[in-house]
Amino acid sequence: MFDNFTRHTISTSGAKINAVVGGEGPPLLxxxxxxxxxxxWHKVAPELSKYYTLVIPxxxxxxxxxKISSDPKHNNYSKRTMAQDQVEVMEHLGHTKFYVAGHDRGARVSHRLAKDNQDKVLKMLLLDIIPTREMFKQVNQSMATSSYHWFFLIQEEPFPETLIQGSAEYxxxxxxxxxxxxxxxxxxISEYVRCGINPGTIHAWCExxxxxxxxxxxxxxxDFNNKLDMPLRVLWSSVGHMGRNNDVISVWGNYANNVSGxxxxxxxFIPEELPNEIIKEFIQFFSE
Incomplete structure (x- = not known):
């Protein structure tokens, strides 16, 4: 996987970030x-690297x-802090303005990155999320069942960490x-398991x-009233709780001025389930 990409360990002000970098063209985080x-991203990266300089951390x-230690207010794993890591990664590689794409937690980091750095993010594409504050507003049996980990992982340390470590691969x-x-x-799968059985990773998930x-x-x-100005594209699963229970474009319209999706x-797991469609979506959106 990631043939013709180079691996980097980039020291930011907060953490050492592992990344693979490859391709040519406008930078895409x-x-x-x-x-x-x-x-x-391994299924989509080879084709996308023909069009973009991909930075995939x-x-x-x-x-x-x-794996960074935690703090009582969880600042070390706030999306603002996690986003700052990525801004510094891009700066280290010489990219002061760039495109951003994110899935799941990475999409939440992307959202915060764009909020805090509107001058740096040219366009953003998010996969299968609505904003975090909207998720917590709509807790019901369906949401709590399908997204139980939202409530399990936030329990006080070391409860979830201990239970997961007992059967981490499972x-x-x-x-x-x-x-x-x-x-x-x-x-x-082997890569996800290799990383996921690390106690430090498990703690980071929880944080x-x-x-x-x-x-x-x-x-x-x-900063709720500070809406995003850059073009935002949102793609989501038609069968998940979020897609079945939200007018996703309308929800994002409260957070961004230029939304499509x-x-x-x-x-x-959209990029792994529909890689060809995701490649087309990325090229069409980021190139138009």
Missing amino acids: MLHGFPETHTM DLRGYGDSE YVKSRLKSVNDDCFNADS DYRAGASIDLEHDEE KSLNCGH
Whole structure:
């Protein structure tokens, strides 16, 4: 995977970030979700690298990026802090303005990155999320059942960490259930398991979600009225709770001035389930 890409370990002011970089053209930062790593982009990266300079990192705490200790307010895993890592990665590579794409937790980091750096982000494409504050507003039985990990992982340390570590491989594989389980090949699953059984990674997952239920909400409330101006494209699963229970474009219209998007006939892990469609969407959106 990622042939013709180079691997980098980039020291930012907050963490050492692992990334693969390859291709040529305008810079495109691509951020993965939970419980995955940069590997989730392996099906789309070869073709996209013909059009863009791809920067594909592991978020702090995930994959082979540095596992940072936690703090009482979860600032070290706030989306603002995680986004700043990625801004510094791009600056290190010489990119002061760039495109951004994110899936799942990486999409939440992308949203905060764009909020805090509107002068740097030219366009943004997000996969299968609505803003975090909207998710917590609509908690019901359906949401709590399909997204139980939102509430399990935020429990006080070390409760979720201890339970996951007892069956870490099983837990990782359980989170990779999809409408099309064949979308994951053996190499990618092995990589997700390799990283996911690391106690430091497990703790980082929990801190990521704890921040999402605390400090991230504070930040989101503080600048709610500062809408995004750059073009925003949102794609989402037609079968997930979010897509079935929200007018996704209208929701995002409260956060951004220039929103487009559509649902896709797939599960949550969109780039691995529909790689050809995602490639077309990326090229059309970022090149228009």
